[in-house]
Amino acid sequence: MGKDKRFQVIYTQGVADATRVxxxxxxxxxxxxxxxxYAGGITPLLDSDGKPMKWRAEDWE
Known part of the structure; x- marks a missing residue:
């Protein structure tokens, strides 16, 4: 695998039962x-209109 990682963790909460963005x-x-x-899942984040959310740094400050 290359040096560049496709996915980055931008938010995390919890240890044993973890939630991450x-x-x-x-x-x-x-x-x-x-x-x-041993259980888990992943889903896209949606905005108030039901459309997939895109990264905007100002939303996470």
Whole structure:
């Protein structure tokens, strides 16, 4: 695998039962990832209109 990582963690909460927001650096899309023990899932984040959210730095300051 190359040096550049496609996904970056931009927010994390929790340890054993973790919630993270991931940024796809190629598309700018944001994803919510959750896991608890051996269970987990990932889904795209949606705005109030139901459209996929794109990265905007000012939203996370």
């Amino acid at each position: 991931l940024l796809d650096t190629k598309t700018g899309m944001l994803y919510l990832e959750m896991h608890d023990g």
